[in-house]
Amino acid sequence: MDNRISEIRRQIRALRVSMMEAEAIMREQLNRDVDCAFVAGDLLKMRLVMSRLVEERNVLGDRTPIIVHASVAPRRRATVAAFIRPAKRELIAAEARA
Incomplete structure (x- = not known):
């Protein structure tokens, strides 16, 4: 029975990696406005x-949980922060005009 559990865990790990790769391919196809029905069917x-x-x-x-390293296929691209806090400004007293 332990051999069957080990085999199932190995299959689940491999399947998760394949699913992450398929999701990445599908996202790229959606971004390019290409039909992704074939990949979506495979994912289902x-x-x-x-x-x-x-x-x-x-x-x-x-x-027990099965861990798949996130370094295999990133879920999302790194995004640039939408809001950047401006640097602090110091107030300077206005000079008297002569």
Whole structure:
């Protein structure tokens, strides 16, 4: 049974990485205004497989979290801060005009 749990955990890890890559591809296609129906369909199939693997894993009694490193596929691009706080200004007394 431990071998089956290890196999399921390995499949879930690989599937999560594939799902993150598919989501990144789909985002790029959406940004370019390209049809992403094929990738979206594949992503739905991956979610179905994932839910079945998770069910089987729970039936076998494995409840420990599975960690996937975020460095594999970034979820979002780094964005530039929309608001930048201006530097402090010092007040200078107005000079008397002669």
